[in-house]
Amino acid sequence: MDREKRNHFIRLFVAIAAVYGIVLVLEMTLRPTNMLFTVLKKGAIYSLVAVSVNLLNGFTGLFSLGQAGFMLVGAYTYAILTMPVAVKASDRVYRYYDCIVGFDTGVFVGLIAAGLAAALFAFLIGLPVLRLKSDYLAIATLGFAEIIRAVFQWDVLGPLTNGANLLREFKDLSRITFPFTDIPVPQTFFVFTVCGICILLIVLLINSSYGRAFKAIRDDEVAAEAMGINLFVHKELSFVISSFFAGVSGALLAMFQYTVQAQQFRSMLTYEILLIVVIGGIGSISGSCIASFLYIALSEWWLRGLDMGTFLGIHAENIFRSGFRRLVFSVIIMVIVLFFSRGLMGDKELSWARTSAWLRRTFRKREAV
Amino acid sequence: MSRILELDSVTMQFGGVVAVNDLSMHVDEGEIVALIGPNGAGKTTAFNCITGVYEPTNGAILYKGNAIIQNHPSGKMKRLYAGLEPDKFSSSKVLNPTPDKITKLGIARTFQNIRLFRSMTVFDNVLTAMHMRMNAGIFSDVFRISHAEEARMREETEVLLRRQSLWELRDELATSLPYGKQRRLEIARALATKPQLLLLDEPAAGMNPQETQELASFIHEIKDEYSLTVLMIEHHMDLVMRISDRIYVLDFGSLIAEGTPKEVQSDQRVIDAYLGVAENV
Ligand SMILES: Nc1ncnc2c1ncn2[C@@H]1O[C@H](COP(=O)(O)OP(=O)(O)OP(=O)(O)O)[C@@H](O)[C@H]1O
């Protein structure tokens, strides 16, 4: 039993190390403009949000629709904090306002602060809402996300948020260097590292005693309460932690896009993430990650040709034009939802044993045909 | 012997339905007390009041002499409590703790319609019930700083499961167990909270005669082993008569009889109340 467990951990460690190694090698060999890197970076960021949503929806049974709002808080916090003072003082970014933040911080502090800011908002919203039955949470968080988007564009807050204008020239992915040097950090590797650490923390949480309490609440609130689990405290914990990571991923998204604007964080973003979680399987961390990369790869890369006139070598300018990609994309998603009604992974996790069993099954089917 | 639980004129109303009507009863430390009555008599509702699931419309519930639940909108007190300071029990004070607080006081329960954690294994069901007694905060738990505590919880879980002959089934999904085993598991899970008072809601429901037999001796055993007091709702009369020290009989929310098994058995009102459900007697 213990030996099996150790082997499992070794295999897991090797697999993860291999992924990071491959990313690093790719980054050193391929041209940085390669579409692959866009997919990898955005896919990793979406994985983190999807896993944070999964912590709430899949493991605690709380249906929240506020993730875009918390990402927005994280993105703004990060951008405002890490923008160099010189930029803040000039009118390159804050053209119509005088920025009131007279300091700047490093990337690490910025990321943590982004998470903490989102967590603080979540804590305050959670106080009234989490005492109610969980249906209200969806409505309240959706409303909050919309309000927060409006507030961040509010003229009065201009000296802080730059109103409805863009924030840029903060420490985005192209501006980060190794500490005390001028050597740029490999971008994809950086995103993978931050997201990897965050997801690891969530996995550790899910497998801890508190994680079991979350699952108990999801399974049966009445029984959980009868076992001495304080519903409110544990729901609030899960909500705040999930929002912390949503905040961090918002900051990463800002770094990836080089600019921040409230418009980027509409409820559409929340639905996108929710769709990824459902496709991956509610209650499966690896499912959320796989679905994120697939989703981003499909929508940003593989189906591009459908909008550009050429797809898989077929030229058909009058069919493959703007908008057709969305149509095909929707059909693919419907097919996935129809054939994998519990998501790609159900509530299981990806493992060596399961993958090899699956390969064997498919292989045998082929032979029979 | 000291009072561990006392209900003082507890009334629970749902709209027009008076599910529990002016119920006063008590349980002494070390007793096995049964609460019986026909279907819909209000037995489960009484449990739900004690455990904080429902807020009683009126009345008070005392645990070890202290009011833990209290709702006296009328301000009228039925009785005065010996040894209680007046301000601790003034009519204006409303106590309405959530069920987890009640459990932390030492009252654990099982459910009539089994409520196990569906997605969890047998082992994790019991382990989860130990969470309440965990001292570690979320950070030391997540970073495994408190792994000694986790190890202790796992050990205790193993002991409990072995004790209940559920150890071989530890990796099974809780809901895949046969009915009788699920009820056992619910008791094990309740015991994991280290209660002093155990409330069992129809522990023998769905069990075959042999399992019911075993359950009777089992309840006696755990009572001695964990120095428990047991209050149970049960329809199997032979079980009730065999193991309980005293019995309370509810009908249409009201108490119609109380006493030792012998006294209750010969009570005319009890016989009348059970006429319609003779198959249960
Ligand atoms: N939440 C509720 N809302 C409305 N009515 C309720 C509620 N809970 C219980 N009742 C009513 O209270 C009465 C007593 O129900 P209760 O479940 O306590 O009976 P019981 O004695 O446990 O019966 P059984 O032997 O069938 O379990 C019933 O008439 C029931 O319909």
Ligand SMILES: [Mg+2]
């Ligand atoms: Mg009942």
